[in-house]
Amino acid sequence: MNAPTDDNTPSKPSNFLRGIIDRDLEQGTYASRRWGGSPGDAAHHEQGQPDPAKIRTRFPPEPNGYLHVGHAKSICLNFGLARDYGGVCHMRFDDTNPEKEEQEYVDAILDAVKWLGFGWDSNFNGQAESHLYYASNYFDHMYRAAEYLIEAGLAYVDEQTPEEMRANRGDFSTPGKDSPFRSRTPQENLARFREMRDGKHPDGSMVLRAKIDMAAPNINMRDPAIYRIRRATHHNTGDKWCIYPMYTFAHPIEDALEQITHSICTLEFEDQRPFYDWLVDRLAEGGLLKQPTPRQYEFARLNLTYVITSKRKLKALVDEKHVEGWDDPRMPTIVGLRRRGYTPEAIQLFCERIGVSKADSWIDYSTLDIALRDDLEHKAHRGMAVLDPVKLVLTNWDEVMGNGHLEPCSLPALPHPPEGTESPVRQFTIGKEVWIEREDFEEVPPKGYKRLFPGNKVRLKGGYVIECTGCVKDADGQVTEVLATVVPDTKSGTPGADSVKVKAAITWVGVADGVAAEVRLYDRLFTDAQPDAGGKDFLASLNPESKKVVTAYVEPSLAQAHADQKFQFERHGYFVADRKDHAPGKPVFNKITGMKDGNWAK
Ligand code: ATP
Numbered sequence: 001m002n003a004p005t006d007d008n009t010p011s012k013p014s015n016f017l018r019g020i021i022d023r024d025l026e027q028g029t030y031a032s033r034r035w036g037g038s039p040g041d042a043a044h045h046e047q048g049q050p051d052p053a054k055i056r057t058r059f060p061p062e063p064n065g066y067l068h069v070g071h072a073k074s075i076c077l078n079f080g081l082a083r084d085y086g087g088v089c090h091m092r093f094d095d096t097n098p099e100k101e102e103q104e105y106v107d108a109i110l111d112a113v114k115w116l117g118f119g120w121d122s123n124f125n126g127q128a129e130s131h132l133y134y135a136s137n138y139f140d141h142m143y144r145a146a147e148y149l150i151e152a153g154l155a156y157v158d159e160q161t162p163e164e165m166r167a168n169r170g171d172f173s174t175p176g177k178d179s180p181f182r183s184r185t186p187q188e189n190l191a192r193f194r195e196m197r198d199g200k201h202p203d204g205s206m207v208l209r210a211k212i213d214m215a216a217p218n219i220n221m222r223d224p225a226i227y228r229i230r231r232a233t234h235h236n237t238g239d240k241w242c243i244y245p246m247y248t249f250a251h252p253i254e255d256a257l258e259q260i261t262h263s264i265c266t267l268e269f270e271d272q273r274p275f276y277d278w279l280v281d282r283l284a285e286g287g288l289l290k291q292p293t294p295r296q297y298e299f300a301r302l303n304l305t306y307v308i309t310s311k312r313k314l315k316a317l318v319d320e321k322h323v324e325g326w327d328d329p330r331m332p333t334i335v336g337l338r339r340r341g342y343t344p345e346a347i348q349l350f351c352e353r354i355g356v357s358k359a360d361s362w363i364d365y366s367t368l369d370i371a372l373r374d375d376l377e378h379k380a381h382r383g384m385a386v387l388d389p390v391k392l393v394l395t396n397w398d399e400v401m402g403n404g405h406l407e408p409c410s411l412p413a414l415p416h417p418p419e420g421t422e423s424p425v426r427q428f429t430i431g432k433e434v435w436i437e438r439e440d441f442e443e444v445p446p447k448g449y450k451r452l453f454p455g456n457k458v459r460l461k462g463g464y465v466i467e468c469t470g471c472v473k474d475a476d477g478q479v480t481e482v483l484a485t486v487v488p489d490t491k492s493g494t495p496g497a498d499s500v501k502v503k504a505a506i507t508w509v510g511v512a513d514g515v516a517a518e519v520r521l522y523d524r525l526f527t528d529a530q531p532d533a534g535g536k537d538f539l540a541s542l543n544p545e546s547k548k549v550v551t552a553y554v555e556p557s558l559a560q561a562h563a564d565q566k567f568q569f570e571r572h573g574y575f576v577a578d579r580k581d582h583a584p585g586k587p588v589f590n591k592i593t594g595m596k597d598g599n600w601a602k
């Protein structure tokens with residue numbers, strides 16, 4: 001696990017990326033850059049004055065799935081750096097692959113990034129200006145870049161079969177072999193490439209390759225493919241193209257056209273960096289890209305225990321109905337985390353705490369839950385809910401309190417309200433019958449048990465001291481009612497409250513004003529901490545107990561919650577009113593996470 005950064009310091013902890021940015025700002029690496037219109041067909045124009053102190057990052061998802069907690073790390077990093085340095089982060093869809101991309105994903109991704117608390121709608125000076133981009137809008141420019149490379153003798157059309165190409169690429173110990181098509185003249189290559197573009201050749205029959213070095217130790221430099229033929233309708237450009245740029249060719253051009261300064265990606269792209277540099281340098285020499293060109297920096301991706309972050313595997317969970325959709329509260333997708341009740345603030349805090357480094361590591365899932373508790377502890381209203389209810393009858397109630405009497409009670413919703421403010425107050429009533437947790441009664445108490453057993457006194461939290469007298473059982477010996485008597489004049493908040501000493505206070509909900517609620521108790525989706533590491537079958541460790549639904553009773557303030565409102569159910573943990581299924585008066589709650597410790601006993 002990464003060394004956690006100091007949680008209490010408001011200033012952002014340093015990391016190697018901040019070090020690089022600080023150095024670039026100090027040295028004025030990008031000071032000469034004119035923040036003016038960009039070359040080619042880049043669909044944006046900068047207004048305002050150039051400012052050497054500004055950085056430009058980008059978040060470049062491929063719209064082929066829903067974002068997950070790993071993407072959240074990348075989002076917080078890229079948008080967070082831009083925010084902290086007064087720069088701009090571009091929201092860019094890397095939509096160069098026509099087959100798997102869909103508008104549904106585009107919309108969901110934009111929504112997720114906004115929800116996380118980031119935007120792309122203003123420039124360096126805070127003026128309105130969109131920084132939403134689509135790689136597919138640069139296809140014309142990419143095509144021209146390819147023709148330039150051909151003319152400069154730096155690219156050729158290769159008609160080897162894919163098998164021949166693979167065989168001639170060599171491997172780590174064997175250098176590659178030149179293709180027989182490698183020595184074609186620029187004129188021949190240009191004609192061939194234009195035929196590719198014009199649909200004269202079938203899919204897969206030939207590719208355009210960069211001409212670098214078939215003996216390079218880095219296999220990515222052995223004449224990588226940069227354009228392929230693929231007849232597919234693109235979500236943005238329709239049927240305009242039947243050739244598409246390869247990701248490794250497109251991405252550096254996208255960055256450079258947008259004048260990104262620091263192109264931050266995950267470690268698996270480290271071996272691609274030499275090609276990234278080769279490409280932007282060659283195109284800058286040819287005047288197709290502006291100097292100074294962007295540079296790529298890699299960081300370790302997020303691995304979170306009990307979680308998988310492969311888009312393909314997450315899709316399998318949804319398609320094979322192991323979960324109830326992309327936003328199932330057990331899913332590590334942003335929509336899933338949101339529905340589960342994780343807050344944007346908690347996710348941002350989590351990302352700050354795990355930091356960035358170049359070393360691969362696993363982060364313990366509890367890190368996310370700790371961030372959630374730290375965020376909600378002072379914000380979430382408290383409330384009482386009984387998740388495993390059994391009825392408690394106060395047999396002397398009518399006699400000492402009055403027949404059918406309901407006594408109003410109250411407790412603060414926030415035990416530690418923000419400085420200078422007062423906590424809102426929760427109102428509820430106590431009467432002859434209340435719901436309590438089944439585990440709060442024992443006919444024969446185990447050693448050290450302080451809750452209800454015959455002869456013992458406890459406090460009903462916010463209500464009265466009661467003394468247990470026994471229970472009623474059904475034919476199977478199952479307790480159906482717990483019996484007790486109320487001790488008059490011991491109501492919480494009255495002078496008599498301390499007249500009787502008790503060792504425990506238990507949570508409860510009045511039968512008269514408690515509201516039945518559906519409560520979904522979620523646990524981790526996998527029983528294995530690294531469900532898909534080392535090629536393991538992740539479906540084999542699906543947790544059959546990951547979702548349990550109970551009918552609980554909640555106090556009136558909880559029943560009136562608005563959808564998405566978060567609470568601390570006293571002693572049980574943090575819960576959220578489900579975004580989709582909850583309605584005031586017909587409550588549905590999701591468990592986000594438990595309490596740090598079982599702090600329900602007095
Ligand atoms: P694909 O296999 O479809 O490319 P991907 O997870 O890389 O999947 P992208 O849409 O390309 O998805 O990701 C967008 C950005 O999010 C990339 O810059 C990628 O490096 C980053 N990213 C993806 N997964 C993680 C992760 N687990 N931790 C940190 N960053 C991640």
Ligand code: MG
Binds near residue numbers: 062
């Ligand atoms: Mg990717």
